Amino acid sequence: MRKLKIGFSALLMLILVGMFATFASAEEIKLPSNLGTVDNSGNTNTHKTHGNFQNNTNSCANCHSTHNGEDEMLLMKSGEKELCMSCHDGTMGFYNVTAASEAGVIDSHELSASMHDVDSDLAVKAAPGALKNTTTATFECSSCHNPHGSANDRLLNETVAGKTYANTYKVTIVGYAETIEKTPLAVGNKAIKLDLVEDPAYAEINNSTTLSGLKITKSKGIYNAATAEVTKEQMYNYKLNYSEFCAACHDDYLKNREHGPREAKTADGHDLYTHTTSSTKAGRSCTACHYAHGTDITLLRDTAGKTIADLQKPVDQGGKAWTEDQAKAYMKDVSKDGSDLKKFTNMASCWACHQSTHAIVNTPGTSTYPASGAVPGGDYSGKALIK
Known part of the structure; x- marks a missing residue:
């Protein structure tokens, strides 16, 4: 039994699947036995699992066992990954991390496979490019996601490896030169917004008028242009915050040779040049x-x-x-x-x-x-x- 640094339930919207029973087959969705039937407004609905809990919630029991937990966090599985994958392995029929998506894939053994290893005792500070990361935490699903809710899309943590990365950026571009000033974002505001679109595979659910606005979405990744949904300034904020999110662990990869003090040096003291991700320019994000x-x-x-x-x-x-x-x-x-x-x-x-x-x-x-x-x-x- 592995010890967990942070308890992580990865049953993304698991309680919501009860309302999907009329839309999906039993082969696609595993129904839990403790579903709620009425929400805070008196509408037929179910409890929420990942944050925004109903006043009559029974969601805790989907991840935790009051008297017989498998670890000190009373998780119902012996490890974070085991708990996450009990739902996100395709059991629900949606948000399957073992299937290809804009986030990539977990647990694949196909040719040329490589991935973030959340199934070992890998230390967060062992991340490539981690020069100043001194955390003693083990790398888990919860290193990046908050199971109990987040202001960010896809439950991305608001604090990573002990660092609060959320900022508002003022970007000035003159010719090729770019100047960026940043100030801390107010607590609770969304630092990372992804380009989410309704998943056509669940059109019947998404078009329902009885499910309190529930939408099953697919991610197209970070915004790379201003749209009707986000302004240019917002797009810059989301893009730069995403890079700082990654750089909370991979801190050396945030260097920018165009502005700000240089910190990385070769063994003989010369500047170490690198691709900068702290930039608003095309192709300058980690997810590029x-x-x-x-x-x-x-x-x-x-x-x-x-x-x-x-x-x-x-x-x-x-x-x-x-x-x-x-x-x-x-x-x-x-x-x-x-x-x-x-x-x-x-x-x-x-x-x-x-x-x-x-x-x-x-x-x-x-x-x-x-x-x-x-x-x-x-x-x-x-x-x-x-x-």
């Missing part, structure tokens, strides 16, 4: 290159933004009509240190961005390549996916 949960061969893309599934489609549907084996062999990440939660395979993570002024060419006029020098099949449209 990485998935939060992890990646595998089914998620990796090439510079055209194609996945192995895309490559297997007929040519008239934008694919190459390749076999699965051919597509996987092409997409396999062969980097020395593995795929590192990347969105793009191998160094396509770099080339997807750095191709606008460096067209892929080879020696013109050779027998292998046409006189123009362009590599056959070269396609760099995947840059549009970078946020």
